Amino acid sequence: MDSVSFLSVLLTGVLSGFLSGFLGIGGALVTTPFIRSILRMPELIALGTPVPVMIPAGISGAYRYYRSGYVDSRTFIRAAPASFIAVMIGGILTKYIDGAYLMILTALLLIFISVNMLRNKKKGLNWIKLVRKEKLSILVGLVAGFLAGLLGIGGGFLLVPAFLYLFEDSTKVAFGTSLSVIVVTAIPGTFVHSFLGHVDWKLAGILSIVVIPFSYIGAQTSIYTRESIVKKIFSVFLIVFGAYFLVCEVMGL
Numbered sequence: 001m002d003s004v005s006f007l008s009v010l011l012t013g014v015l016s017g018f019l020s021g022f023l024g025i026g027g028a029l030v031t032t033p034f035i036r037s038i039l040r041m042p043e044l045i046a047l048g049t050p051v052p053v054m055i056p057a058g059i060s061g062a063y064r065y066y067r068s069g070y071v072d073s074r075t076f077i078r079a080a081p082a083s084f085i086a087v088m089i090g091g092i093l094t095k096y097i098d099g100a101y102l103m104i105l106t107a108l109l110l111i112f113i114s115v116n117m118l119r120n121k122k123k124g125l126n127w128i129k130l131v132r133k134e135k136l137s138i139l140v141g142l143v144a145g146f147l148a149g150l151l152g153i154g155g156g157f158l159l160v161p162a163f164l165y166l167f168e169d170s171t172k173v174a175f176g177t178s179l180s181v182i183v184v185t186a187i188p189g190t191f192v193h194s195f196l197g198h199v200d201w202k203l204a205g206i207l208s209i210v211v212i213p214f215s216y217i218g219a220q221t222s223i224y225t226r227e228s229i230v231k232k233i234f235s236v237f238l239i240v241f242g243a244y245f246l247v248c249e250v251m252g253l
Helices: 003-023 028-037 043-048 050-067 073-096 099-119 126-130 133-151 156-165 171-195 201-223 227-251
Strands: none
Touching: 003 028, 003 050, 003 171, 003 201, 003 227, 028 043, 028 050, 028 227, 043 050, 043 073, 043 171, 050 171, 050 201, 073 133, 073 171, 099 133, 099 156, 099 227, 133 156, 133 171, 156 171, 156 227, 171 201, 171 227
16 A cells, blocks of 8 residues: 555545544445545445444444433334344345445435435325334334445444434434444444455554544534534535445446
8 A cells, every 4th residue: 555545545534434423324435435436446345344444433423422412222222233133134145246236226325315304304204103113223223234234334324314204313313323323233244244355454454543533523523513504414415425426336437
């Protein structure tokens, strides 16, 4: 790794760590396209390498949210074990699915979810209130974990909207709870992707060191930022990054 690449990795760790804490997403939404588009590594390495980095990033950010009372412990207790199991299934399936298609699917999911968040529509979700929150927490954990394992991301892109609109949590509680679940999800995800040879451990080690302080700073910044502003930033971030991600994969950049 030359000096320019090393500096790029450090800057990616800073950005990934800060956004992980600030938006409750785990950071892979930044790290995965960087590894793929800038470092030009294979699709599956780009999907698997960010997973172990989510553990220190998630712990650092979640700890800051927890200290301020922004973690729903009851939702975490139900969603985390379900996600823990589902992420292993999703991770194993990456061996049998073309990595390029996984990247495109990631981008489309980001754009779809973020547009709906900006529209702020809750119509059509009233029936969900008929389902007990305990059962819904398990279902959300299963779906988020499966997609996290399949796409090599923390699942925050799904967890945060779910906590916001299905559970009607505040934005900061959604972020804090999401990061807490991501930590648990990333543990089996790391094992599976490592076993399949999808992790560049040298790169993951450098990123892990950098993300710890910046995830905490990101969480701190989010806590002191107005709810409405943070929510809009989260939505716009997903749209912009999803579009960039999609263009890069489709055009082979």
